[in-house]
Amino acid sequence: EKITAVVPAAGVGSRMAADRPKQYLQIAGKTILEHTIDRLFCHPAIERVIIAISNNDPYFEALPLASDPRITRVDGGAERADSVFAGLAAIDDEDSWVLVHDAARPCLQLVDLDRLINAALQSESGAILAAPVRDTMKRGVVLAGDNLQGIRETVDRENLWHALTPQMFKVRQLRDSLRYALEKGAVITDEASALEFCGYVPQLVKGRADNLKVTQPEDLALAGFYLQQITK
Numbered sequence: 001e002k003i004t005a006v007v008p009a010a011g012v013g014s015r016m017a018a019d020r021p022k023q024y025l026q027i028a029g030k031t032i033l034e035h036t037i038d039r040l041f042c043h044p045a046i047e048r049v050i051i052a053i054s055n056n057d058p059y060f061e062a063l064p065l066a067s068d069p070r071i072t073r074v075d076g077g078a079e080r081a082d083s084v085f086a087g088l089a090a091i092d093d094e095d096s097w098v099l100v101h102d103a104a105r106p107c108l109q110l111v112d113l114d115r116l117i118n119a120a121l122q123s124e125s126g127a128i129l130a131a132p133v134r135d136t137m138k139r140g141v142v143l144a145g146d147n148l149q150g151i152r153e154t155v156d157r158e159n160l161w162h163a164l165t166p167q168m169f170k171v172r173q174l175r176d177s178l179r180y181a182l183e184k185g186a187v188i189t190d191e192a193s194a195l196e197f198c199g200y201v202p203q204l205v206k207g208r209a210d211n212l213k214v215t216q217p218e219d220l221a222l223a224g225f226y227l228q229q230i231t232k
């Protein structure tokens with residue numbers, strides 16, 4: 001089975017407070033985006049990667065991967081879901097499979113990627129990598145201003161998961177779901193949310209907790225450490 005990967009990389013990474021979007025920060029001599037793309041091409045079924053890049057992004061064209069024939073650049077959109085939608089538009093075969101992976105997750109392990117792909121290929125409505133919630137979960141309530149919150153309640157963590165990426169679906173199912181969810185103004189923070197909105201039940205595939213999304217400055221050192229541990 002040949003699989004196309006779509007990598008949304010058009011975010012500004014405001015929580016990182018760096019001089020450039022987080023996917024262009026360096027870890028061990030390479031940008032985060034380059035590590036992420038390398039991890040995807042580790043898998044023999046992934047033969048093409050479509051990257052959604054902001055149209056005023058000066059960094060992408062400077063990378064060697066900009067001239068890699070297996071890579072296609074598309075213009076990203078205002079929200080992550082718009083960027084993914086733009087990436088899907090570059091795929092001709094609606095009956096093929098697409099795997100969406102955050103540019104900011106460079107520590108994806110081949111075992112996880114392989115497990116996800118196998119689960120999705122057997123599924124009705126695709127599958128996502130996810131990690132069971134470890135901590136006790138609290139819902140906050142604003143006490144004063146925006147920042148001061150108290151605890152409203154404890155959220156039952158049974159059956160609660162962190163949604164990670166990659167997330168893998170049939171191209172047509174994801175495209176139609178995203179279109180409908182965006183039209184209806186649903187809150188879409190990952191691909192699975194669009195399918196859920198349409199009543200589908202994508203599968204949860206337990207993934208490694210070290211598949212972190214580099215978000216805050218302190219995540220860089222941690223991602224560097226995890227990358228060092230990866231042998232394949």
Ligand code: C5P
Pocket residue numbers: 007008009010011012013023052076077078079080081083084102103104213215
């Ligand atoms: O902001 P967040 O960390 O949730 O972003 C997840 C991924 O989505 C990042 O790789 C980011 O570059 C991408 N993104 C995008 N287009 C946007 C916003 C985010 O491709 N408009």
